[in-house]
Amino acid sequence: MRAALATPKGVAGLVLVGGIVLLGVLGPLLAPYSPTQQVPGANLVGPSAAHWLGTDDVNRDVLSRTLAGIRVDLLVVFLAVPAGAALGMLVGLVTSWWKVTDVLTQRVFDLVLAFPTLILAIALAAVIGPGTTTIVLVVVAIEVPVFGRLVRTSLRTVREMPYVEAAQVVGARPWWLLRRHVLPNSLEPLTVQLALSMSVAVFIEGAMSFLGIGVKAPDPSLGSLLKDGTRLMYDAPFLSLGPLLVVVLLVLGLLLLAQSLSEAHRD
Amino acid sequence: MTDPVTDPLLVVDHLAISFAHPRPAVNDVSLRVGRGEVLALVGESGSGKSMTARAVLGLLPPGARASGSIRFRGEEVLGLPEAELSRFRGSRIAMVFQEPQTALNPVRTVGWQLREALRAHAPVSRAAARARAVELLSQVEIPDPEERLDHYPHQLSGGQKQRVVLALALAGEPELLLADEPTTALDVTVQAEILALLRRIRDRTGTSILLITHNMGVVAEIADRVVVLQQGDVVEEGDTRTLFAAPQYPYTRQLLASVLRLPTPDDVPAAPLRGVPEQAGTPALRFSDVHVRYGSSRRGRAFPAVNGVSLELAPGRVLGLVGESGSGKTTLGRLTAGLVPLAAGRVEVAGEDLFSVGARRRRELRRDLAFVHQDPEASLDPRMTVGASIREPLDIHGVGTPAERRARVLELLEAVRLPADVADRRPRALSGGQRQRIALARALVLRPTLLVADEPTSALDVSVQADVLALFRSLQQELGFACVFISHDLAVVHQVADEVAVLRRGEVVESGLVADVFSRPQHEYTARLLAAVPVPDPAARREPAPLVEVAS
Numbered sequence: 165m166r167a168a169l170a171t172p173k174g175v176a177g178l179v180l181v182g183g184i185v186l187l188g189v190l191g192p193l194l195a196p197y198s199p200t201q202q203v204p205g206a207n208l209v210g211p212s213a214a215h216w217l218g219t220d221d222v223n224r225d226v227l228s229r230t231l232a233g234i235r236v237d238l239l240v241v242f243l244a245v246p247a248g249a250a251l252g253m254l255v256g257l258v259t260s261w262w263k264v265t266d267v268l269t270q271r272v273f274d275l276v277l278a279f280p281t282l283i284l285a286i287a288l289a290a291v292i293g294p295g296t297t298t299i300v301l302v303v304v305a306i307e308v309p310v311f312g313r314l315v316r317t318s319l320r321t322v323r324e325m326p327y328v329e330a331a332q333v334v335g336a337r338p339w340w341l342l343r344r345h346v347l348p349n350s351l352e353p354l355t356v357q358l359a360l361s362m363s364v365a366v367f368i369e370g371a372m373s374f375l376g377i378g379v380k381a382p383d384p385s386l387g388s389l390l391k392d393g394t395r396l397m398y399d400a401p402f403l404s405l406g407p408l409l410v411v412v413l414l415v416l417g418l419l420l421l422a423q424s425l426s427e428a429h430r431d
Numbered sequence: 432m433t434d435p436v437t438d439p440l441l442v443v444d445h446l447a448i449s450f451a452h453p454r455p456a457v458n459d460v461s462l463r464v465g466r467g468e469v470l471a472l473v474g475e476s477g478s479g480k481s482m483t484a485r486a487v488l489g490l491l492p493p494g495a496r497a498s499g500s501i502r503f504r505g506e507e508v509l510g511l512p513e514a515e516l517s518r519f520r521g522s523r524i525a526m527v528f529q530e531p532q533t534a535l536n537p538v539r540t541v542g543w544q545l546r547e548a549l550r551a552h553a554p555v556s557r558a559a560a561r562a563r564a565v566e567l568l569s570q571v572e573i574p575d576p577e578e579r580l581d582h583y584p585h586q587l588s589g590g591q592k593q594r595v596v597l598a599l600a601l602a603g604e605p606e607l608l609l610a611d612e613p614t615t616a617l618d619v620t621v622q623a624e625i626l627a628l629l630r631r632i633r634d635r636t637g638t639s640i641l642l643i644t645h646n647m648g649v650v651a652e653i654a655d656r657v658v659v660l661q662q663g664d665v666v667e668e669g670d671t672r673t674l675f676a677a678p679q680y681p682y683t684r685q686l687l688a689s690v691l692r693l694p695t696p697d698d699v700p701a702a703p704l705r706g707v708p709e710q711a712g713t714p715a716l717r718f719s720d721v722h723v724r725y726g727s728s729r730r731g732r733a734f735p736a737v738n739g740v741s742l743e744l745a746p747g748r749v750l751g752l753v754g755e756s757g758s759g760k761t762t763l764g765r766l767t768a769g770l771v772p773l774a775a776g777r778v779e780v781a782g783e784d785l786f787s788v789g790a791r792r793r794r795e796l797r798r799d800l801a802f803v804h805q806d807p808e809a810s811l812d813p814r815m816t817v818g819a820s821i822r823e824p825l826d827i828h829g830v831g832t833p834a835e836r837r838a839r840v841l842e843l844l845e846a847v848r849l850p851a852d853v854a855d856r857r858p859r860a861l862s863g864g865q866r867q868r869i870a871l872a873r874a875l876v877l878r879p880t881l882l883v884a885d886e887p888t889s890a891l892d893v894s895v896q897a898d899v900l901a902l903f904r905s906l907q908q909e910l911g912f913a914c915v916f917i918s919h920d921l922a923v924v925h926q927v928a929d930e931v932a933v934l935r936r937g938e939v940v941e942s943g944l945v946a947d948v949f950s951r952p953q954h955e956y957t958a959r960l961l962a963a964v965p966v967p968d969p970a971a972r973r974e975p976a977p978l979v980e981v982a983s
Contacts, residue, residue: 335797
């Protein structure tokens with residue numbers, strides 16, 4: 165894994181993702197205004213020295229709102245995705261041990277995966293109402309079957325590898341095989357999916373907030389900022405620029421990481 | 432056949448192919464194929480033989496850079512765009528791939544695939560295509576070609592599939608056939624039939640054949656001329672008979688010397704008779720009427736993989752299990768290692784029934800048992816250092832202090848003739864031969880009394896194989912463990928085993944001392960297996976009677 169991150173792609177991905185994480189974490193220190201503060205007299209001002217990314221139609225500084233918006237995505241990417249992945253792996257690991265639970269769980273996974281992501285999100289939001297929690301829950305619900313299924317396939321492949329059999333033949337107990345060989349070797353390929361899922365999570369947050377079932381106004385998120393930007397696209401095209409750039413760079417960075425991990429895994 | 436020098440069909444001049452790696456895949460290869468000639472391109476893995484053939488058809492992997500010249504009937508083909516290349520592919524130059532399993536489309540019938548291949552070259556009517564397909568199948572000597580047209584690939588045996596692949600290649604009436612290890616995936620008796628067929632096709636149609644192989648026996652059977660490649664360079668070329676009789680270059684000599692030979696009937700007295708097994712003491716391994724079935728017996732679809740085998744192996748002896756694919760030899764090995772369930776019968780290891788003792792006793796029995804797997808790529812955990820892999824059995828059974836374990840690892844590395852610093856490396860930094868030595872070291876670390884080796888050298892190059900076998904034999908004599916040695920290669924078994932059991936469809940057809948069975952086979956099947964092994968001597972080239980393959 166370390167070798168993968170040392171490739172040009174890996175470094176570029178790390179720099180992009182790391183930079184955006186840093187912006188999100190240090191956001192409150194860097195931001196010239198509070199994200200909901202209305203600046204008197206600054207209505208739809210274009211990018212300038214005072215407002216790098218301009219101001220919106222209710223006189224709020226877009227740079228400050230973007231920096232605050234990043235934090236929502238960081239929450240979704242670095243909390244919801246790992247939580248969903250961990251839960252999915254646990255479920256997949258435990259249930260694949262017995263045939264009955266294995267079959268049942270996998271059918272439930274089929275059911276969840278059969279729903280288009282956004283339909284599932286809208287349904288969930290209709291039940292528990294919009295908000296950041298809803299986004300987190302949707303992401304967890306989507307990632308559990310993805311990782312549950314992957315870990316099962318991966319386990320099955322590794323369990324039959326000759327090096328596992330070699331240890332089994334000299335008398336290693338199941339727990340030994342699992343801890344020493346099967347788990348480490350089946351979890352490594354999952355890092356690729358983790359990075360991919362993270363980039364999908366950015367999309368889910370964006371889409372949900374864009375549709376109005378994500379983060380509630382006046383709190384900013386990258387998705388809701390894009391929504392505001394689209395509404396005023398003809399009057400103030402600059403509004404979308406900042407949040408758009410962040411989304412693109414974040415997704416690009418995560419995809420580069422996924423790619424470098426998968427390439428390293430292949431050879 | 433025309434003179435390859437004055438009137439060549441294919442001329443490759445100073446071909447070089449490189450990737451991002453520092454060492455080029457092909458450095459400087461020049462060769463000529465005459466009309467109607469069979470030219471063998473020989474070399475070990477990494478010699479660039481497959482890349483050279485792929486370059487002829489413009490099938491190089493992305494990222495490859497090729498320079499030099501490849502001329503077909505005087506026309507340059509290297510660097511031609513795809514659209515131009517399709518003028519050559521199939522209709523003038525065709526390719527036969529190594530693995531018939533993947534070269535055929537599993538969801539289409541043989542007839543459909545042949546028809547597609549025919550239509551690719553010229554518009555033909557359905558009836559004409561069918562007639563031509565039947566003709567092609569009879570050309571590759573498939574019995575009942577009319578019927579076979581409606582069969583799917585899974586209904587054919589491996590040899591028949593390779594015949595269909597050959598028929599597909601012949602569909603466009605090519606002048607040159609590129610055959611990349613066309614018999615490597617096949618059983619030895621089938622290999623002999625396919626080689627004879629290739630030769631007859633050349634005689635009948637005058638098609639030139641560029642044969643890529645690592646097997647000197649195959650070369651001796653079929654090739655007119657040989658080009659030997661080593662690490663991307665041509666090291667020697669010449670007429671097959673001359674080259675085999677008097678190889679000039681040291682690498683060629685080494686390659687020929689490392690080919691294992693079976694004894695001919697004339698040198699029977701010289702064959703090493705390694706004494707009769709001492710009957711005293713409990714046998715290291717005993718099978719009594721052993722049955723193994725695959726698949727669910729509840730649904731009544733169980734497939735008998737091993738069917739009533741009884742064998743005995745005395746301590747310190749090596750038993751070779753030979754047979755073709757599906758003979759049950761690997762299943763017997765896995766059964767001994769406790770990796771597959773027993774359906775009926777008894778398996779005794781050192782006098783104890785392996786499948787009826789308690790879990791604790793079974794674990795203790797397993798301490799004395801070791802298993803070496805066929806695939807050097809996968810037999811070591813990629814995440815563990817070599818030292819940790821060798822040490823693992825000691826860790827599992829808690830043998831000795833950490834310092835003692837470390838010392839034992841170094842001792843074994845020395846025993847398998849690898850430097851001590853290998854211990855800190857990971858398997859991916861090692862060659863196949865080195866990995867197989869490490870797998871052997873790991874198997875021997877607990878001083879087992881019984882070792883099961885499943886085709887331990889079949890994935891290795893011949894020169895490496897010879898070294899590993901010699902090492903195995905000397906370790907076996909030194910440490911005195913009993914061994915079940917599984918191989919499809921009779922020459923390998925002849926080299927390492929004291930006794931041999933010939934298996935066919937899950938049953939033992941013949942067993943006894945190696946020297947006896949190999950020089951005086953009692954069973955007709957054993958005799959046929961022995962006769963099918965390609966002899967690395969072009970002077971001894973046989974013209975086998977055309978065998979009609981039994982459909983399976």
